[in-house]
Amino acid sequence: MIADDAVKTLKIDQAKQALGKEIAAVVYDCFSGFDPDAAGILGGAIKAGGLMVLITPELPLWPEFDDPQFAKITAYGNPKPEFSYYIKRLIRIISESSDCILIQQHKTLPNLSANYQTTPASPPDFSDQNKAIESIKHVVYGQRRRPAILLSDRGRGKSAALGIAAGQLLQDKARRIGVTGNSKQSVANVFKHAALTHNIVADSLCFYPADKLIESKPEIDLLLIDEAASIPLSMLGRILEIFPRIAFTSTVHGYEGTGRGFMLRFKELLDSHCRGAETCILSTPIRWAQDDPLDAFLFDVLLLNAEPAGISLRHINKSKADNSKVDTSKFEFSVIEKSDLVENESLTRDVFGLLTQAHYRTRPHDLRHLLDAANIRLFGICQPGQLQRQLQQRQIIGVAVVAIEGGFDHETANKIWANQSRPKDHLLPELLCAQQGLIDAVKLKTARIMRIVVRPEFQRHGVGKGLLTHIFNFYNHEVDLLGTTFGANLAVLQFWLDSEFMPVRIGHNQSRNSATHACAMIKPISPRGNQLATLAGNKFSGNFRYQLRAVFPSIDPEFALLKLLCDRIA
Template sequence: MTEFSKFVDSIRHSIMLNKQRRLIVLQGERTWAIDLITQIEQLGHTVWLGDDGMSEFENRLGEDVQLVAMNKAQSVLGTETSTLVFDSYSGFNPDAFGKATGILKGGGVCFLITPAEGKWLDYNDPDYNRYIASPDQLTRVNNFFIQRLINQINQDQTVIKVRQEQALPVVELHPDEQGLAITEPAENSLQPLTPFANMQQQRSALEIIKTITGHRKRPLIMTADRGRGKTSVLGLAAAQLIRDHAVSHIIVTAPKIDAVASLFKHAVQLLPGAVCSKTDLKWQGKVIEFVAPDVIVTDKPKCDLLLVDEAAAIPTSMLTIIAQSFSRIVFATTIHGYEGTGRGFALRFMNTLVKLSPNYRQVELMQPIRWSENDPVEAFTNRILALNFKSVNYDSSIEGVNETLEFEKISQQQLLDKPQLLEQLFGLLVLAHYQTSPTDFRQLLDAPQLHIFVVKNQENIVATALVLEEGLFEEELAEQVWLGKRRLRGHLLAQSLMAQLGLQQAGQYKFARVMRIAVHPQLQRQRIGQRLNEFVKQWALKQHFDYLGASFGATAPLLDYWHALGYQAVRLGLTKDKASGTHSVMVLQPLSVASELLMKNARGLFVRSLRYNLSGDFNAIEPTLISSLSQNIVEPHLLSPLISHQDHINLTVYGQGQRPFEQINYAFDALFWQQPSQISLLTPAQQQLLVIKLLQQRTWSETTKLCEYNGKKLAQRAMKQLAQVLIDTTKHD
């Protein structure tokens, strides 16, 4: 047995009793580090994350070593291992590190392979490629994330550092006994054979079962930090309901289908003979199945119970529809994690849930199941990935802060130098957006051409905007992008205008894309976001940008917000994002005289595309979104010619009840498009009817159902009244 193998064995022996884990950092050449690990005689089951350069070592690793590419880290979720190797020579992917450390069980060791400390900052980390458009930009990438990581490694007394050409360190381990706390048994015991890891899990499963056996409209909120067995509890409780209660159909939804694999794995333990596929589990004529969030919202499938896993990573608008549409629901979410954040979930969604279901229930899983309390690897991971960063806390909404606000542009260097500033900023981003990942944290520190704007109230960050420079392509590159031969990372605005709208000249303009804009939830509706946007706009004008722009999942309230700031839509994505259930929309605001013509052309193409696709790819879009888009189509060159005198007569006769809709629908359509903004004069019910029947061309049966009319005749009568309203409010020859 080699000296290093003995060294690792002694560490494992010391930490095994209390289920603690340890991080061992191997600082030196890659071949040296790999050679050290392959010398370990009792390596055990090992998950090895790394991409290239492993072929020469594979024959020495043995059958127990599972090689996983960095971009495939998601595949290891739901498994566990006693040894983890993370090769940062393959790129320090923050999301991959967070996922990988979550599968390391108590008594396990994580080996982090890094360049020597003095050489790491000069190493061209392959992960940099995710933040640049082309290799020539590598020199402009910051190494602040790695600088901070090195500092965290050196400051953490629990991290064991092994340096090439130096003696092995002397390690004194003092296992923490606090992880052995005992929880009192639950009042109502489950069947003794159910494989729960601790009493908190057992209590939580009982609460899930009560969602079925108790009163309707009393949803359960289950929160947990990573590694607490949240998904396993969902699976075990679902299996008990299928096996022991009159429950035959349970639906599980989550942002990604991968989440249900672990759920099914645990459910099978209680359902002998169950047949599993990627999307469902069947047992004795009963089923637990996965349905994507967008399908849940659109189709509202019937079921006995709906389980929403990783609810924090689903937009609040979708969660609200789910809460309104289902009577028995469990919302489960991670407090700190790469899937989303429970803190933001609480602030964004709980206020809505209180109004919809004031008798909702809550349960929290706090005790780890794979490792002990106060685990060193968990604490280290949380720190380096900013998983526990918090924004400034306000106990309640506060008003009247506008007079004390300070608007600033800050640098990434300032974030590195001032940890409190970094925590407040990223904490706010996590709080404000439903999907903020550790990769976003690294991008915040390292991405080139990223500009950071903040609003402070008494030195506390209360709002922020992240703006990315785009555009200004060289002629040859611009042609390749326009022809669809090249796709660039970043450069979303210029690339979309060129490749999707066909506007080749867009590549010569300078764009400032607002990647994120966030205001603390308890200071919203005080025009802070509007003032911040104006601050960014003035900066962009001084820096000679041609456009301000943004791209986001389109909802009517969000689009109305951007319209109010002076932006106009130029593109609406043809397909829905499965996680958000929305079509992406791109908005622009021209800042130079030269950019006005391109904006005019983009708007013209957008309106023509919208009009054509409303009865096709856009025929299921929310009517409120179409109304919001229509209200802002006011430019003269976008409007259709006035309808003919004969069309006007036919519509008038239709409004009086003498013609069927199918004989005048073409004239009705022309009437609307000669002045789309008139839709703002209609009631919400009239807007919904106009969009669904006239623009999206739904059947009368669909229209009657979606608009909630008691029969086709009432819907037809309302349509005739609507025609008369438009005739009365629209100019005509």
């Protein structure tokens, strides 16, 4: 990449070094592997007038190219893909785009002068950013517990607005302002623009990691949180309790997994902790021009703006026995093939939009994993008689992503049991073997439900449980267990318990990302699976009550969750 008038070489896994920077040009060598996350980070850092060059294999041969990224998505014991559906989709988007310049070896160069005219760039429009700056300053001058929320897509100047507002506030009066975010590097733009506005005095503008912020409770006049979705919601709740004057930013469609799914959950926190909030939407780009072709191209390739289509409840057929349920036996279930997704862009956007809405940390690379990983299957559910038509009209009601894990031989199982081997992407069997001492767990095959999501309009009608029933029947003769792992909260735990899954482990430590305890649950399918489930359940129930005081001494907010577990294993 070219930044600060210097050429810098980065490995793909170093792409995050471009966060907070402005880049003149990027040359991406796709022979080193195409990582959608890296492409999004680097492409989003390119400023107006910049260029992104992809060096690729010949397009007709690219899907069959032995992409180094296959190692990242191939689970241990599975064959590497021989064909990339993700790259096939990427080629279609490149070929259909009128803004992509395609230069092919041994072929005539395109006539750039005829098709691509350069025009003088218009001066940036700072009106949205100026309104955002005033909103941030009003947090300090106005009433307590009325935060400012800055929302926009990439390149609209959110981070710069935080920095400029901080500089102006410090110029006006001696203050202490705190900044937090994913990392100090990721908020560099805030400090850069603050320094351009005002000569920053030591300790007047300081970065705090989110956990240290909660722990130390520094005395500050204003807290700036850049990319709030990078911080667990439970931590954001604690921060809202401690600090009365806060300004947040969040990217609506971002490469790191933010979006509206996060804002729906975040709004609940704001409503419970604040007297109100001022939301400021920055829609005008600053880093590049309106309708920038590279921005539009990356949005399409990475599905940054994928959202599920609306759908009506009018066709729901509720059972007479329970008005809160629907008769899922009449719904149509299907394995959604990877070829279906590649050939139907509307279906792809609908499915990925659902996954993003339910799991706001969904990243662009998750689509590549879904399309190219050999051990991944996607299941969908539609209303009666609507399957083919709805697939075409992108009206899927719910989806589940399932990974096949385990099935190892005796030698490999012994190595896992002895902590001498950690096979990639076999989370649940490895956990039961290495942590619970159940060596048969890695010998049996498990279908782990990585994600399950139902449209909000259809939730609490039994649709999710119907989808689980279908998955159970589909794998009836293929695997020994169904399983899942998730960050435990009361509602999610209740769903899995009601679906006849049994808890087999709850993590001792809270996850830094979710600030919840990881919970593992299983449901037996085969006789061997039933034997293992009985052993795992007995082992868990025998230890769990004794662990409550020793391992979970400060878990009061989750007492209801733990009590529910105790009641179920009694």
